[in-house]
Amino acid sequence: MKSFKRIIILFVSIFLLIALAANLILIVCKNQSDNEKNLVMNRIWQEYKSDPGMLLSLEAIQTQYKDVVKKSSLPQSIVFYSVDQLELNALHNSNENLQTYIFPVMDVQNEARGFLIFEYKNNSYKKLLAITNLVLLAVIIFILCCALYIYKNIIKPFEELSQYPERLSRGQKIQNLTESKNKFFGKYIWGMNMLNDVLENERKKNLKLIKDKLVLTSAFAHGIKTPVTNIKLYSNAIQSGLYTQNENDKTVEIADKIEKNADDIQKLVTSLLDTNTKSIFEFEPQISSFYLEEIKEVIIKEFDNTLKMKKIPYQIIMAENPILTSDKNAVIKILFQLLDNAIKYGDGSGINIKLERQSDGIYFSIKNKGSTIQQKEIPYIFNSFWRGSNAAKTEGQGIGLYEAKLTAKKLCGDLFVNITENEFEIVLMLPEIFEEAK
Numbered sequence: 212m213k214s215f216k217r218i219i220i221l222f223v224s225i226f227l228l229i230a231l232a233a234n235l236i237l238i239v240c241k242n243q244s245d246n247e248k249n250l251v252m253n254r255i256w257q258e259y260k261s262d263p264g265m266l267l268s269l270e271a272i273q274t275q276y277k278d279v280v281k282k283s284s285l286p287q288s289i290v291f292y293s294v295d296q297l298e299l300n301a302l303h304n305s306n307e308n309l310q311t312y313i314f315p316v317m318d319v320q321n322e323a324r325g326f327l328i329f330e331y332k333n334n335s336y337k338k339l340l341a342i343t344n345l346v347l348l349a350v351i352i353f354i355l356c357c358a359l360y361i362y363k364n365i366i367k368p369f370e371e372l373s374q375y376p377e378r379l380s381r382g383q384k385i386q387n388l389t390e391s392k393n394k395f396f397g398k399y400i401w402g403m404n405m406l407n408d409v410l411e412n413e414r415k416k417n418l419k420l421i422k423d424k425l426v427l428t429s430a431f432a433h434g435i436k437t438p439v440t441n442i443k444l445y446s447n448a449i450q451s452g453l454y455t456q457n458e459n460d461k462t463v464e465i466a467d468k469i470e471k472n473a474d475d476i477q478k479l480v481t482s483l484l485d486t487n488t489k490s491i492f493e494f495e496p497q498i499s500s501f502y503l504e505e506i507k508e509v510i511i512k513e514f515d516n517t518l519k520m521k522k523i524p525y526q527i528i529m530a531e532n533p534i535l536t537s538d539k540n541a542v543i544k545i546l547f548q549l550l551d552n553a554i555k556y557g558d559g560s561g562i563n564i565k566l567e568r569q570s571d572g573i574y575f576s577i578k579n580k581g582s583t584i585q586q587k588e589i590p591y592i593f594n595s596f597w598r599g600s601n602a603a604k605t606e607g608q609g610i611g612l613y614e615a616k617l618t619a620k621k622l623c624g625d626l627f628v629n630i631t632e633n634e635f636e637i638v639l640m641l642p643e644i645f646e647e648a649k
Contacts, residue, residue, distance in 0.1 A: 215361075215362065215366050219355075219358050222354070223351065223354075223355070226347075226350075226351055226354070227351075229347075230344070230347045230351075233343055233347065234340065234343070234344065237339060237340050237343065238340070244281070244283065244284060247280040247281060247284035248284050248312075248331060250279075250280065250284075251272075251276055251279075251280055251284055251285060251286070252286070252312055252314065252329050255272065255289065255327070255329075256314045256316075256327055259291070259316065259327055260316060260317070269285075269286070269287075269288065269289065272285065272286070272289070273285050283332070286329040286330060286331055287309065287330045287331055287332055288329075288330045289327065289328070289329055289330075290327075290328045290330075291316070291325055291326070291327050291328070292325050292326050292328060293324065293325040309330045309331065309332065309333055310330070310331045310332075310333050311328060311329070311330055312328070312329040312330075312331070313326050313327075313328055313329075314326065314327040314328075314329070315327075364391075364393055364395065365395055368391060368395070368396065369396065371512075372388070372396060372399065372400070372403070375388065375403055376403070378540075379403075379406065379407060379410060385407065385513060385547065386513055386514065386516070386517050387404040387407060387408075388400045388403055388404055389516050435476065435480050439473050439476050439477055439480070442469060442473045443470055443473045443474070446466045446467075446469040446470040446473065447466075447470065494541070494617070494618055494621055495621075496537070496538040496541060496621055496622055496645065497538050497540065497541075498536060498537060498538055498645050499536070499537075499538070499539055500534055500535070500536045501534070501535060501539045502532050502533070502534055502535070503529060503531070503532050503533055503534075503535055503566055503568075503573065504529070504532045505539070506535075506539075506542060506543065506546070506566065506575075507527055507529055507566060509543055510527065510546060510550070510564065511527065513547065514550055517554070518554070518562070521554065521559065522559070523554065523557070523559050523560075523561065523562060524560075524561045524562075525561060525562040525563070525564065526561075526562075526563055526564070527564045527565075527566070528563070528564070528565045528566070528567075529565075529566040529567070530567060531567070531568050533568050533573070533643060534643075535573055535641070535643060536643070536644045536645050537622050537641055537642075537645050538622060538645075541618050541621075541622060542575075542622070542639075542641065544615075544618065545615045545618055545619060545626075545639055546575060546577075546639065548611045548612070548614070548615050549575075549577045549615065549637050549639065550562070550564075550577060551611070552611065552612070552637075553577050553578075553579040553635075554579075556579070556581055556583075556635070557579035557580060557581040557635075558579075558580050558581035559581075560580050560581075561579070561580065562577065562578070562579045563576075563577070563578040563579075564576070564577055564578075565577075565578075568643065571640075571642075572624065572640050572641055572642045572643055573640070573641050573642075573643055574638055574639070574640050575638065575639040575640075575641075576636060576637075576638045576639075577636070577637055577638075578634060578635070578636045579634070579635055580633055580634050580635075581633070581635070583630050583633065583634070583635045584630065584635075586630060589628060589630065592612060592628060593612050593613055593615075593616040593626065594613060612626070615639075619639055619640075619641070622641055622642075622645060623641070623642050623645060623646045624639065624640050624641035624642060625639075625640050626638070626639055626640075627640070
């Protein structure tokens with residue numbers, strides 16, 4: 212967009228320079244023509260004053276001055292009117308196509324003997340200058356209108372669309388794009404929506420595989436833990452001589468090796484469980500500073516059309532606009548997950564979003580009415596692959612809030628829920644300044 216603006220500014224600047232040059236050329240041409248006319252008229256006037264009987268022949272004058280000035284600088288007619296003839300002839304010609312120049316002719320007593328009148332074809336530079344400027348102005352207005360149309364209907368929408376692949380690559384769960392009225396990006400929007408659907412389906416498949424893998428690994432690991440613990444107990448008993456009265460160094464050595472191998476197996480099981488859990492969630496914060504208003508704008512931009520189509524009223528309350536130092540994309544991803552849940556599990560009567568600064572940080576509250584979980588389920592709501600009693604008829608994997616919770620923790624914040632009768636509130640709390648950025 213910045214490049215487009217620079218191109219428009221450069222183009223307008225060049226066009227203005229061209230307009231200025233055209234005006235200067237016309238003004239110079241007018242001045243040159245006026246100078247040549249004055250030269251011819253002054254010479255003829257001086258000659259006529261010196262020789263009143265000279266013949267005012269246009270052919271003779273044109274022959275005399277053809278190599279001195281341009282043809283357009285030569286008069287169309289030259290007439291002398293004596294003072295006696297003034298009552299019969301008007302000094303000013305009413306013909307708009309002719310310009311009249313009047314020179315007084317004096318006698319030896321310095322009294323007016325008459326007037327020498329030159330008539331020129333009217334080369335109206337002022338009119339030409341005005342027409343030129345009007346044409347240039349019309350052209351530049353037309354170009355600016357075209358540029359504005361391109362900016363509004365192509366450049367700006369495409370800049371917004373260009374953020375879509377980046378957000379998909381970050382794994383953000385986002386709404387499908389809506390087609391614009393002019394349909395300039397029809398195939399692109401259709402293709403990106405298909406890509407979003409494919410990635411979402413792949414994500415669901417991967418989550419299901421991860422869940423199956425986690426269940427299998429957990430069952431395997433916990434199945435090994437009990438026998439290994441028993442083996443360690445037996446090895447300890449052997450070492451202490453519980454099963455024999457005569458302790459043998461060889462027996463004790465073997466028992467030590469058994470215990471060591473059992474410890475190694477326990478470490479492997481613990482490592483396997485930790486690795487299995489960490490494979491679900493990998494995230495490193497990318498810290499930057501941004502205004503809280505930016506988060507509000509992204510929420511409106513992403514969910515406004517969806518909520519209107521579903522006829523779900525919503526409101527966003529934000530009293531202040533502080534600067535937040537955190538991972539902007541991670542914050543957006545958490546809020547998108549929470550809003551998606553509010554849409555899925557709410558009854559459609561409304562969603563209230565509140566962004567506010569408190570003494571201990573920034574709070575993002577999302578409230579909706581509808582089917583809520585039971586109080587006894589609250590401790591498990593942020594567990595991986597856990598789904599509440601209200602999710603039986605709703606599609607999902609039970610991983611969204613788990614990831615949101617871990618992300619909030621990584622950002623030195625937290626997620627917590629408040630449940631009242633028929634109302635569910637989930638709150639994201641973040642420090643105003645990320646701890647490592649202090």
